[in-house]
Amino acid sequence: MRESYLEASCCAYARKRGCHAIKLAYGVTGIPDRLFLLPGGRFWLVEFKVPGATLSPRQRLVHGQLAAIGHDVAVISSTQHFRDAIDLLLR
Numbered sequence: 001m002r003e004s005y006l007e008a009s010c011c012a013y014a015r016k017r018g019c020h021a022i023k024l025a026y027g028v029t030g031i032p033d034r035l036f037l038l039p040g041g042r043f044w045l046v047e048f049k050v051p052g053a054t055l056s057p058r059q060r061l062v063h064g065q066l067a068a069i070g071h072d073v074a075v076i077s078s079t080q081h082f083r084d085a086i087d088l089l090l091r
Contacts, residue, residue, distance in 0.1 A: 001050055001051070002050065003048050003049065003050050003053075006048050006050065006076070006077075006078070006079060006082075007033060007034065007048045009079045009082075010046075010048070010076065010079060010082040010083075011034070013079070013082065013083055013086070014036055014082075014086060017086060017087070017090055018039055018090075019036050019037060019038050019039070019086065019090075020036070020037040021034050021035070021036050021037075022034065022035045022036075022037065029056070029058045029059070030056070030058040030059045030061060030062030030063075031062060032045040032046060032047045032062075032063070032066075032073045033046060033047050033048045034046045034048070036086070038089060038090065039090070042089070044074065044086070044089060045066065045071060045072070045073045045074065046073070046074050046075075046076055046082075047059065047063070047073050047074070047075045047076070048076050048077075049075055049076070049077050050077065051077045051078060052077075053077070055075065
């Protein structure tokens with residue numbers, strides 16, 4: 001599965017659930033792939049990876065910096081993982 005297919009599939013599901021997906025920083029290494037705006041003024045940062053792929057050193061650094069200021073980044077590697085996670089967030 002290509003990462004672009006995984007991302008498109010997940011964004012389509014998020015739209016059906018009433019969320020808005022924003023692509024973050026085209027071409028900037030380390031920044032999460034998407035910011036999902038959730039109902040109630042909440043948001044969710046997501047990094048998409050194909051199954052078996054790992055974060056680059058730069059991604060680990062940036063995600064760590066975000067975590068240090070209280071913003072976790074979810075690393076999603078399957079459509080089902082995404083659906084389970086967003087459904088949980090939307091409860």
